[in-house]
Amino acid sequence: MTTAQDRSLPDLDDEPVPAMQQILDNPFLLLFVGIALPTVLYIVWGVMEIVGIPIAK
Amino acid sequence: MSALSSPPDRVWWKQPLDRVEGTWIAIAFAWCLIMFFMMPYWHVYGKQNLSNEAYRTTPEMFQAKTQAMVDKFKVREETDQKVPVVAPPAGSDVYLIARLWQWWPMLELEEGKTYRLHLASMDWLHGFSLQPENINIEVHPGYEHVMTMTPTKAGTYSIICNEYCGINHHTMASRLYVVKAK
Numbered sequence: 716m717t718t719a720q721d722r723s724l725p726d727l728d729d730e731p732v733p734a735m736q737q738i739l740d741n742p743f744l745l746l747f748v749g750i751a752l753p754t755v756l757y758i759v760w761g762v763m764e765i766v767g768i769p770i771a772k
Numbered sequence: 773m774s775a776l777s778s779p780p781d782r783v784w785w786k787q788p789l790d791r792v793e794g795t796w797i798a799i800a801f802a803w804c805l806i807m808f809f810m811m812p813y814w815h816v817y818g819k820q821n822l823s824n825e826a827y828r829t830t831p832e833m834f835q836a837k838t839q840a841m842v843d844k845f846k847v848r849e850e851t852d853q854k855v856p857v858v859a860p861p862a863g864s865d866v867y868l869i870a871r872l873w874q875w876w877p878m879l880e881l882e883e884g885k886t887y888r889l890h891l892a893s894m895d896w897l898h899g900f901s902l903q904p905e906n907i908n909i910e911v912h913p914g915y916e917h918v919m920t921m922t923p924t925k926a927g928t929y930s931i932i933c934n935e936y937c938g939i940n941h942h943t944m945a946s947r948l949y950v951v952k953a954k
Contacts, residue, residue, distance in 0.1 A: 728782075736785035771827035771834070771916045 820906060825918040834892040834916055838867035842877050850878060850947075857949070865890060870898035870911040872938055875931050875946035882953045886922045899935030902948065910935060923950040 738744060781787060789797075815823070845858040856877040860866050862885035869876045871894035881887055891900055893913040900909045909917055933944035 730783055732783055733785040736783065768826050768828050768915065771829040 820908070822907075822909065822919055827916045827918070828914060829892055829916040831892070831894045831913060834867065834890070835869065835894065837865075837890070838869050838877070841865070841867050846877070847880065855946070860887065862886065864888070867892075868900070869894055870900065870933070870944075871895055873933075873940035873944040875900075875933075875944065878946055878948070880949040880951060881923050883923050883926045883950050884953050886920060889919045889921050890916050891919070892916045896937060897935050898933050898937050898944070901932045901934040903930040903932060905929065908934060926950045926952050 779787070814820075841860060842856050842858050845860045846856045847859045848857050849855065850857055853874065855874065857880055858866075858877050859880040859882075862882055864887060866879060866881070866887045867890045868879065869892065891909060891911045892915065893911045896913055898911045900911050901907070907919075907921075909919065911917065927950055929948040929950065931946040931948055933941055935941075937944065
């Protein structure tokens with residue numbers, strides 16, 4: 716199989732790095748998302764639901 | 773291939789997915805979908821997990837509403853503690869207090885009729901557990917939980933507390949009567 720470049724050598728070309736790869740290669744971004752997403756989806760959403768409980772008549 | 777060194781390609785995203793890894797991902801994803809759809813399915817068909825309808829209340833407010841129901845619909849008293857038994861009309865709001873350490877009052881409902889059951893605690897967390905139907909709801913102070921329920925079979929059912937609530941938690945049991953429709 717031939718490709719435009721020899722992919723076994725480290726390349727310094729300008730080929731853009733795909734967005735998904737940039738995300739998965741950034742450990743601190745992953746750490747942030749891994750904490751922020753569950754916090755928002757569980758804690759924040761849950762508190763919003765509880766605060767929104769109406770008063771009994 | 774080691775997980776500790778960088779991938780050999782700068783743009784590794786385009787590396788084709790290994791067949792074994794792809795199979796693993798497919799199986800794991802299929803199981804995730806099964807578990808995900810099991811949640812709404814069991815909610816509808818599982819006969820146990822109830823959609824929540826809740827309101828903020830206070831022990832005083834809830835006690836007043838319960839007392840009003842007892843005053844109107846009491847039919848007799850039972851047990852040494854002289855707990856009133858109430859027979860509220862079909863379609864009405866029925867109130868049940870959970871407190872240390874009793875359920876108050878006792879309810880006598882009619883088979884096939886629908887009631888709105890309101891549950892609240894006067895002190896701290898209790899667990900409403902209707903046996904043997906195995907309908908379980910946590911009962912909190914400050915919140916009034918409402919269930920729409922229709923008893924389908926006449927008989928005597930047990931209400932026990934299934935959230936540990938103190939030294940006499942094991943004595944916190946009551947009866948629910950379902951009588952044939954008059």
